[in-house]
Amino acid sequence: MTRFFHLLLLLIFLTACTxxxxxxxxxxxxxxxxxxxNYADAVRAYEALVVSGIEDPVLYYNLGNAQLRLGAVGEAxxxxxxxxxxxxxxxxxxxxxxIARGRTQDLIVPxxxxxxxxxxxxxxxxxxTAFFNGRFTPDRWLSANESAILALGLWLFLGLLVVGVRxxxxxxxxxxxxIGLLLLLLxxxxxxxxxxxxxxxxxxxVVITPEIHVRSxxxxxxxxxxxxHDGAExxxxxxxxxxxRIALPGELQGWAPKADFVVIE
Amino acid sequence: MICTLxxxxxxxxxxxxxxxxxxxxxxxxxxPGWAQDEITFTAAVDRTTISTNDTVQLQLTLAGALQxxxxxxxxxxxxxxxxxxxxxxxxxxxxxATSAQIVFVYQLRPTQxxxxxxxxxxxxxxxxxxxxxxxxxxxxQGAVAPPTPATNDSGSTGGQAGRTENGELFVAATVDNPTPxxxxxxxxxxxxxxxxxxxxxxxxxxxxxxxFLRNELSPATQLDEERNGRFYRVTEVQQMLFPIQAGAVTxxxxxLTIPGxxxxxxxxxxxxxxxxxxxxxxxxxxxGFSGAVGNFAIEAWVEPETGQVxxxxxxxxxxxxxxxxxxxxxxxxxxxxxxxxxxxxxYDPTVTVNPVTDAGDGSLPTVAKEFVRPLLPTRAGGLTIxxxxxxxxxxxxxxxxxxxxxxxALTITVSGGIVDPNGTTVDSTxxxxxxxxxxxxxxxxxxxxxxxxxxxPVALTMGRVQLLRAPLYWLGWLLPVSMxxxxxxxxxxxxxxxxxxDKLRAAQAWRQAKRRLQALDPSxxxxxxxxxxxxxxxxxxxxxxxxxxxxATRTEISVxxxxxxxxxxxxxxxxxxxDWADAGRFAPGAANRRVSELVGETEQVLGLVEGxxxxxxxx
Numbered sequence: 090m091t092r093f094f095h096l097l098l099l100l101i102f103l104t105a106c107t108x109x110x111x112x113x114x115x116x117x118x119x120x121x122x123x124x125x126x127n128y129a130d131a132v133r134a135y136e137a138l139v140v141s142g143i144e145d146p147v148l149y150y151n152l153g154n155a156q157l158r159l160g161a162v163g164e165a166x167x168x169x170x171x172x173x174x175x176x177x178x179x180x181x182x183x184x185x186x187x188i189a190r191g192r193t194q195d196l197i198v199p200x201x202x203x204x205x206x207x208x209x210x211x212x213x214x215x216x217x218t219a220f221f222n223g224r225f226t227p228d229r230w231l232s233a234n235e236s237a238i239l240a241l242g243l244w245l246f247l248g249l250l251v252v253g254v255r256x257x258x259x260x261x262x263x264x265x266x267x268i269g270l271l272l273l274l275l276x277x278x279x280x281x282x283x284x285x286x287x288x289x290x291x292x293x294x295v296v297i298t299p300e301i302h303v304r305s306x307x308x309x310x311x312x313x314x315x316x317x318h319d320g321a322e323x324x325x326x327x328x329x330x331x332x333x334r335i336a337l338p339g340e341l342q343g344w345a346p347k348a349d350f351v352v353i354e
Numbered sequence: 355m356i357c358t359l360x361x362x363x364x365x366x367x368x369x370x371x372x373x374x375x376x377x378x379x380x381x382x383x384x385x386p387g388w389a390q391d392e393i394t395f396t397a398a399v400d401r402t403t404i405s406t407n408d409t410v411q412l413q414l415t416l417a418g419a420l421q422x423x424x425x426x427x428x429x430x431x432x433x434x435x436x437x438x439x440x441x442x443x444x445x446x447x448x449x450x451a452t453s454a455q456i457v458f459v460y461q462l463r464p465t466q467x468x469x470x471x472x473x474x475x476x477x478x479x480x481x482x483x484x485x486x487x488x489x490x491x492x493x494x495q496g497a498v499a500p501p502t503p504a505t506n507d508s509g510s511t512g513g514q515a516g517r518t519e520n521g522e523l524f525v526a527a528t529v530d531n532p533t534p535x536x537x538x539x540x541x542x543x544x545x546x547x548x549x550x551x552x553x554x555x556x557x558x559x560x561x562x563x564x565x566f567l568r569n570e571l572s573p574a575t576q577l578d579e580e581r582n583g584r585f586y587r588v589t590e591v592q593q594m595l596f597p598i599q600a601g602a603v604t605x606x607x608x609x610l611t612i613p614g615x616x617x618x619x620x621x622x623x624x625x626x627x628x629x630x631x632x633x634x635x636x637x638x639x640x641x642g643f644s645g646a647v648g649n650f651a652i653e654a655w656v657e658p659e660t661g662q663v664x665x666x667x668x669x670x671x672x673x674x675x676x677x678x679x680x681x682x683x684x685x686x687x688x689x690x691x692x693x694x695x696x697x698x699x700x701y702d703p704t705v706t707v708n709p710v711t712d713a714g715d716g717s718l719p720t721v722a723k724e725f726v727r728p729l730l731p732t733r734a735g736g737l738t739i740x741x742x743x744x745x746x747x748x749x750x751x752x753x754x755x756x757x758x759x760x761x762x763a764l765t766i767t768v769s770g771g772i773v774d775p776n777g778t779t780v781d782s783t784x785x786x787x788x789x790x791x792x793x794x795x796x797x798x799x800x801x802x803x804x805x806x807x808x809x810x811p812v813a814l815t816m817g818r819v820q821l822l823r824a825p826l827y828w829l830g831w832l833l834p835v836s837m838x839x840x841x842x843x844x845x846x847x848x849x850x851x852x853x854x855x856d857k858l859r860a861a862q863a864w865r866q867a868k869r870r871l872q873a874l875d876p877s878x879x880x881x882x883x884x885x886x887x888x889x890x891x892x893x894x895x896x897x898x899x900x901x902x903x904x905x906a907t908r909t910e911i912s913v914x915x916x917x918x919x920x921x922x923x924x925x926x927x928x929x930x931x932x933d934w935a936d937a938g939r940f941a942p943g944a945a946n947r948r949v950s951e952l953v954g955e956t957e958q959v960l961g962l963v964e965g966x967x968x969x970x971x972x973x
Contacts (some may be wrong), residue, residue, distance in 0.1 A: 147808045154805075181808065184804075233820060236823075240575020
């Protein structure tokens with residue numbers, strides 16, 4: 090029985106940790122194009138790497154930079170957000186995302202993002218100050234996999250502790266408090282997990298065309314409820330054929346063609 | 355007899371105590387004059403008209419009780435300030451009549467002019483509250499004629515204020531200078547004149563000397579004096595006073611209380627208040643003057659006389675004079691600021707004040723105040739310590755004038771350190787100073803741009819697994835649940851096994867027997883042991899499966915097997931196997947058959963018996 094549990098644990102963590110790697114030389118070549126000022130070719134080179142299956146925050150970040158240099162604000166925001174999903178604590182990604190958002194035409198009050206700061210110094214705020222500044226969102230500090238591992242790890246540890254306390258009654262007094270603390274930590278760790286799960290169910294998307302009409306139904310014959318511009322960030326509620334039902338903070342929602350968006354998976 | 359008395363012993367003792375106290379109480383009540391005395395509490399003042407500079411003496415007399423009397427409650431006395439207080443008690447028996455009283459004497463200073471009221475004063479006597487009558491006192495501005503001496507009343511504490519009736523005891527208070535300057539020392543003398551021997555030690559209450567600094571002098575002195583043909587023993591107490599504010603000031607009365615005894619009353623002798631006119635200091639004091647008044651001398655020195663760089667030295671500055679030490683300032687304060695420039699590191703001082711020295715020749719007592727500062731020379735050479743100055747006011751100089759005294763500047767030779775190219779000896783150990791950069795300014799943000807791309811890492815991640823979409827991940831959440839559930843089940847089984855051990859043994863009897871038989875090596879050389887094993891297996895099986903006790907007889911075994919619905923033939927075979935095993939144990943050679951046959955037979959028989967019992971009937 091014990092062996093079975095060990096095996097199961099090993100499988101889970103191996104699954105989590107198993108990721109192939111490729112040499113970084115391909116990215117270095119694309120970087121050279123960027124640094125030579127050849128942003129269009131750099132974008133193509135970065136996108137080729139993305140298509141090949143590479144999922145690395147550095148790749149998405151550099152791609153975002155190249156896209157922003159070309160003026161593709163929406164695509165740049167999408168790339169930065171993909172990078173941020175993989176490396177939520179990276180300050181460079183957060184800084185450039187902030188700048189890119191500043192270039193958008195639509196002023197949308199963010200709910201899951203850090204507000205635009207007045208100075209670059211805000212980039213260095215830590216989780217504590219962000220919390221008290223009202224800008225704490227757990228998914229900004231832990232990636233999806235990190236949240237998943239943290240929550241599961243705490244849950245496993247809690248289980249071991251309960252078993253240990255029952256098997257060795259002498260441990261009961263000191264560990265009783267640990268169990269309470271672990272429960273609290275577990276509850277807290279479920280927050281980012283829940284946010285990531287929600288993000289999977291309702292992914293974010295970014296407008297990549299200069300202007301789109303968001304309609305009241307999935308068709309061009311429906312009324313235009315509002316318009317959005319390049320770089321506007323929305324939440325996808327539903328997908329039907331070529332249409333997406335999107336929502337903004339507040340009560341604004343509607344339908345728009347899928348081709349006008351980049352969905353951040 | 356004793357045993358019957360012992361339990362009652364405590365009760366008898368208690369009863370005896372009660373009777374004794376009751377007897378004493380009756381005696382106390384029966385004594386004439388004690389219980390019948392009425393308790394009275396009265397108030398009286400020595401005069402009803404005073405000035406703002408005067409004090410009025412309030413006398414509270416509690417007559418008829420000495421025990422259980424608290425202090426009078428003066429919290430309602432809003433128009434007066436209590437300058438001093440004293441207390442005395444008397445008890446006497448005259449012609450069988452007893453009298454007791456406590457006298458409280460207070461010197462009160464008015465806080466305003468007008469017709470003021472000393473309210474009713476309350477006192478708690480053994481739970482009984484008594485009050486005096488209110489008394490009005492008129493307070494006018496300026497001086498009022500001193501009161502006439504109080505006459506002797508029954509129940510009062512004595513004759514004239516300050517002296518007894520026949521003059522055998524009296525007190526006096528004087529100062530040597532009724533017109534001092536602010537801060538100028540003056541000597542206050544209290545004298546107690548006695549021409550009779552006292553049996554009790556008197557108690558002196560000096561006034562509070564509000565508005566004065568004070569230096570205590572040596573303990574009381576005694577001398578003899580003749581007055582009006584009578585010899586007095588004089589006890590003198592002196593205080594050095596230093597007025598701190600100008601104007602008309604009155605020193606309150608001093609009270610000397612002589613306790614009474616069985617043969618005489620107690621006495622409280624009170625001096626007259628002493629009026630002074632304090633002169634203000636002349637205007638335009640010199641720089642550095644901070645209130646020192648008197649005659650002073652100042653000296654300064656350093657120990658050791660020569661020093662080494664960064665080796666500690668000590669600066670001493672001593673001021674000796676007739677003024678109050680609190681009014682003598684620290685002359686080394688400026689040196690702490692100027693010292694570093696002169697090559698000194700100056701530390702905070704330790705200040706000591708030596709006790710007042712009274713020469714006893716009538717001259718003013720002197721006090722020495724010493725300032726000790728640790729020093730550290732920071733460079734070599736001849737370092738200078740500038741002169742220390744004291745500015746003070748000397749009342750005796752030219753009718754009162756400001757003066758200034760100084761020490762000599764000190765030059766201390768300090769060796770050590772290194773010589774720089776200019777030939778100057780500098781400190782070798784002190785690091786060069788680090789100054790703040792000049793012309794600092796804030797940074798101007800000229801432009802905003804995105805941050806540069808990141809360098810390519812050594813390896814890029816490909817196909818990152820998303821745990822939240824991996825079924826195996828969610829399976830992992832079941833792990834702890836499974837662990838705890840498994841643990842609970844296991845605990846339940848253990849409890850079951852614990853409380854049903856016999857059932858467990860019964861359930862495992864056939865398996866155990868079979869295992870033992872199969873593990874047996876029939877070809878082993880020691881046949882007796884093999885037979886023993888078979889026999890033990892049979893007996894163990896029967897005990898566990900049928901619940902038989904060890905050593906059960908053949909008959910008991912048969913009966914138990916019959917109860918278990920095993921048929922007779924099988925029972926006979928089993929008994930035969932038992933006999934066979936026993937025979938083999940005790941006489942291996944006589945068993946006449948091989949062990950392996952016995953093992954086979956035993957296994958077969960036990961299997962059939964087990965099958966029958968498990969089926970619940972004959973097989």
